[in-house]
Amino acid sequence: MQLSLEDYPRYGRQMILDGFGLTGQLKLQSSSVAVVGAGGLGCPALQYLAAAGIGRIGIIDHDVVEVSNLQRQILHDESKVGMAKAESAARALRRINSKLTIDAICDALTPENAVELLSPYDTILDCTDNAPTRYLLSDTAVFLGKPLVSGAAQKFEGQLCTYNLGTVGPCYRCLFPTPPARELVGTCEETGVLGAVTGVIGNMQALEAIKIILGLHDQRPSLLLFSALGSPPFRSIKLRSRKTTCPACGDSKQKVGDIKEIDYVQFCGGPAPDWEGRGL
Amino acid sequence: MQLSLEDYPRYGRQMILDGFGLTGQLKLQSSSVAVVGAGGLGCPALQYLAAAGIGRIGIIDHDVVEVSNLQRQILHDESKVGMAKAESAARALRRINSKLTIDAICDALTPENAVELLSPYDTILDCTDNAPTRYLLSDTAVFLGKPLVSGAAQKFEGQLCTYNLGTVGPCYRCLFPTPPARELVGTCEETGVLGAVTGVIGNMQALEAIKIILGLHDQRPSLLLFSALGSPPFRSIKLRSRKTTCPACGDSKQKVGDIKEIDYVQFCGGPAPDWEGRGL
Amino acid sequence: MSTGDTITLKVEFSGGLELLFSNQRSHKLSVPALVPKKYGDASSETKPADITFLIHYLRDNLLKERVELFMESDTVRPGILVLVNDTDWELEGEGDYSLKAGDEIVFISTLHGG
Amino acid sequence: MSTGDTITLKVEFSGGLELLFSNQRSHKLSVPALVPKKYGDASSETKPADITFLIHYLRDNLLKERVELFMESDTVRPGILVLVNDTDWELEGEGDYSLKAGDEIVFISTLHGG
Numbered sequence: 001m002q003l004s005l006e007d008y009p010r011y012g013r014q015m016i017l018d019g020f021g022l023t024g025q026l027k028l029q030s031s032s033v034a035v036v037g038a039g040g041l042g043c044p045a046l047q048y049l050a051a052a053g054i055g056r057i058g059i060i061d062h063d064v065v066e067v068s069n070l071q072r073q074i075l076h077d078e079s080k081v082g083m084a085k086a087e088s089a090a091r092a093l094r095r096i097n098s099k100l101t102i103d104a105i106c107d108a109l110t111p112e113n114a115v116e117l118l119s120p121y122d123t124i125l126d127c128t129d130n131a132p133t134r135y136l137l138s139d140t141a142v143f144l145g146k147p148l149v150s151g152a153a154q155k156f157e158g159q160l161c162t163y164n165l166g167t168v169g170p171c172y173r174c175l176f177p178t179p180p181a182r183e184l185v186g187t188c189e190e191t192g193v194l195g196a197v198t199g200v201i202g203n204m205q206a207l208e209a210i211k212i213i214l215g216l217h218d219q220r221p222s223l224l225l226f227s228a229l230g231s232p233p234f235r236s237i238k239l240r241s242r243k244t245t246c247p248a249c250g251d252s253k254q255k256v257g258d259i260k261e262i263d264y265v266q267f268c269g270g271p272a273p274d275w276e277g278r279g280l
Numbered sequence: 281m282q283l284s285l286e287d288y289p290r291y292g293r294q295m296i297l298d299g300f301g302l303t304g305q306l307k308l309q310s311s312s313v314a315v316v317g318a319g320g321l322g323c324p325a326l327q328y329l330a331a332a333g334i335g336r337i338g339i340i341d342h343d344v345v346e347v348s349n350l351q352r353q354i355l356h357d358e359s360k361v362g363m364a365k366a367e368s369a370a371r372a373l374r375r376i377n378s379k380l381t382i383d384a385i386c387d388a389l390t391p392e393n394a395v396e397l398l399s400p401y402d403t404i405l406d407c408t409d410n411a412p413t414r415y416l417l418s419d420t421a422v423f424l425g426k427p428l429v430s431g432a433a434q435k436f437e438g439q440l441c442t443y444n445l446g447t448v449g450p451c452y453r454c455l456f457p458t459p460p461a462r463e464l465v466g467t468c469e470e471t472g473v474l475g476a477v478t479g480v481i482g483n484m485q486a487l488e489a490i491k492i493i494l495g496l497h498d499q500r501p502s503l504l505l506f507s508a509l510g511s512p513p514f515r516s517i518k519l520r521s522r523k524t525t526c527p528a529c530g531d532s533k534q535k536v537g538d539i540k541e542i543d544y545v546q547f548c549g550g551p552a553p554d555w556e557g558r559g560l
Numbered sequence: 561m562s563t564g565d566t567i568t569l570k571v572e573f574s575g576g577l578e579l580l581f582s583n584q585r586s587h588k589l590s591v592p593a594l595v596p597k598k599y600g601d602a603s604s605e606t607k608p609a610d611i612t613f614l615i616h617y618l619r620d621n622l623l624k625e626r627v628e629l630f631m632e633s634d635t636v637r638p639g640i641l642v643l644v645n646d647t648d649w650e651l652e653g654e655g656d657y658s659l660k661a662g663d664e665i666v667f668i669s670t671l672h673g674g
Numbered sequence: 675m676s677t678g679d680t681i682t683l684k685v686e687f688s689g690g691l692e693l694l695f696s697n698q699r700s701h702k703l704s705v706p707a708l709v710p711k712k713y714g715d716a717s718s719e720t721k722p723a724d725i726t727f728l729i730h731y732l733r734d735n736l737l738k739e740r741v742e743l744f745m746e747s748d749t750v751r752p753g754i755l756v757l758v759n760d761t762d763w764e765l766e767g768e769g770d771y772s773l774k775a776g777d778e779i780v781f782i783s784t785l786h787g788g
């Protein structure tokens with residue numbers, strides 16, 4: 001594999017970094033990343049993955065752009081309202097970097113299609129907005145043996161954690177065997193979120209993926225907590241390693257069973273309550 | 281001042297946050313922010329300022345888009361190579377949010393024009409890439425009595441600090457009365473920078489500005505250090521207050537003299553060496 | 561800090577858990593340095609206050625509603641992660657970790673938004 | 675930690691300053707707990723090791739080149755910010771701050787890139 005001549009000036013500013021170089025650029029060029037969710041987290045993550053020259057990027061999202069997204073989902077714009085988010089994001093990325101392969105996948109990720117949709121990619125970014133999909137993504141990443149860079153943001157707060165990384169990295173179930181109570185969980189729709197908070201976390205997700213691909217990640221299990229109004233705003237938490245008793249990634253591999261047969265929505269307490277329907 | 285009816289769904293996700301509300305959205309709408317530099321830091325900062333609904337945004341940059349910028353300056357794209365960066369960024373912001381007033385100012389910031397160019401704005405973002413302009417911006421912010429949200433990024437590292445904030449906030453000269461030695465300072469051109477690092481810092485600059493405008497900033501002097509490969513990646517530093525002996529913001533106001541008469545380039549050790557011209 | 565028989569701690573809730581505690585994220589509190597081995601049974605032997613004690617103490621003194629969203633069979637609900645001075649409590653002995661003056665204990669729930 | 679007469683510290687350089695110190699950001703080092711009041715003069719009175727001592731010690735033991743880029747008239751060059759355990763040294767007594775075992779002292783230069 002080679003770097004084409006016109007890519008030297010394009011990527012020069014990062015290729016001169018220690019530990020990067022031509023080798024690093026070729027690693028990015030030959031890597032593939034799936035971004036699940038082209039919303040508040042996915043947009044900034046996708047931007048920096050594309051700008052850095054990740055050779056193949058899959059965008060998985062079945063939603064369409066709404067005007068209420070524009071406050072934070074910065075790859076979409078007023079002219080894209082009504083368009084599929086995956087398509088809108090793909091167009092924005094092609095404008096930034098026309099040489100990349102961008103797969104716009106306008107399907108919902110489900111237990112039936114997750115393994116198939118994600119297997120072509122080396123690294124997976126969880127930029128979704130609900131608990132069932134987060135457990136589904138974790139189980140799928142474990143099944144496929146791929147790292148999962150997971151971001152989340154709500155109100156003024158954000159969390160970032162890379163799951164299933166290397167030999168000791170825990171999965172989402174190692175940390176959170178049970179989903180949080182539905183009553184304490186809101187979607188961004190219900191509780192709101194500041195755009196710059198999703199921006200910081202999504203951006204950090206792209207950075208984590210790039211570090212993993214370049215071999216610059218220290219692979220120590222850690223969780224980054226962000227609080228936009230906190231002082232200090234960031235805290236890094238040292239996490240447990242993979243748990244041998246974990247039903248997903250533990251020694252009795254895949255005790256959770258076949259992904260296709262798991263009812264993730266039920267596991268997470270049933271469908272999200274329809275607050276608007278209830279007049280709230 | 282009112283919020284137009286179609287802006288309620290648009291900004292709803294942030295208006296429902298604690299401490300935000302309609303009042304907060306109106307504060308953003310009636311505020312004005314100048315972003316000096318539409319490069320690696322300016323692009324992400326501008327994106328989140330525009331998406332959040334800052335009423336007036338000034339973009340000051342005299343450079344044109346080059347292909348080597350695209351690795352991190354995510355408001356520009358391949359079709360914009362050769363266009364003025366301020367203009368390119370302004371077009372991108374108008375696509376995101378057509379109701380804002382965007383001033384594209386394609387001039388270099390100089391001691392002669394700094395006060396005039398910046399006086400129409402409430403808050404100033406330093407997204408520049410060189411020491412002389414950083415001192416010039418600090419002195420101008422002190423002269424105008426406006427907060428200066430300063431970001432910097434190089435290699436795998438970033439720094440974020442808000443200067444001249446409130447009554448006790450220090451200025452850039454309070455902290456760094458003397459510029460660093462030229463030999464230790466590189467531009468991104470010379471030393472390189474990872475795009476996601478400029479992204480995180482630029483994004484945090486937008487967040488700082490939004491917090492200041494909303495009155496959610498705790499106003500305690502602090503410096504955020506970011507190291508993409510560090511563990512932990514972020515450190516928050518508690519800083520000194522404004523120094524009464526500071527030649528810029530101290531008790532003997534403006535001992536540095538008239539901004540128009542300061543030779544900032546000389547103060548910072550003369551023009552940047554032309555490494556390429558020297559065959560490096 | 562410790563004043564002989566009490567220990568002063570910082571306790572934080574985040575990721576939505578603060579909703580159960582008067583919507584207040586950060587709490588400063590003092591707990592006894594020695595507590596009964598069996599929670600609430602003053603006649604039982606004593607032990608240094610540990611996180612298991614703290615969880616019960618928070619339930620009885622700070623929790624405002626819905627105990628089942630915070631506790632389950634004498635420990636935290638499994639969806640809650642406990643941090644001791646920025647370290648996962650699993651690396652610190654979990655409930656058996658003995659509290660020290662100045663410790664910062666954080667209870668978080670995962671966020672799901674994006 | 676302290677072993678009676680030495681103090682173990684973590685010293686970090688960033689923002690470009692690491693270039694003067696073998697391009698290594700993080701250093702662990704031990705310094706004497708008591709040092710001469712007048713640097714290098716073993717016959718002078720002693721004082722607890724402070725940051726002023728540390729600056730000289732780093733110059734003589736770790737600095738690889740260009741002393742004038744690190745020091746100026748017995749302290750750091752004014753373009754350098756010194757941090758003591760994540761606090762600006764101006765809030766900690768500057769050069770007179772007495773080093774304690776486990777302290778983390780950071781020397782940074784401002785970055786200018788964007």
Ligand SMILES: [Zn+2]
Nearest residue numbers: 171174246249
């Ligand atoms: Zn697991």
Ligand SMILES: [Zn+2]
Nearest residue numbers: 451454526529
């Ligand atoms: Zn000052």
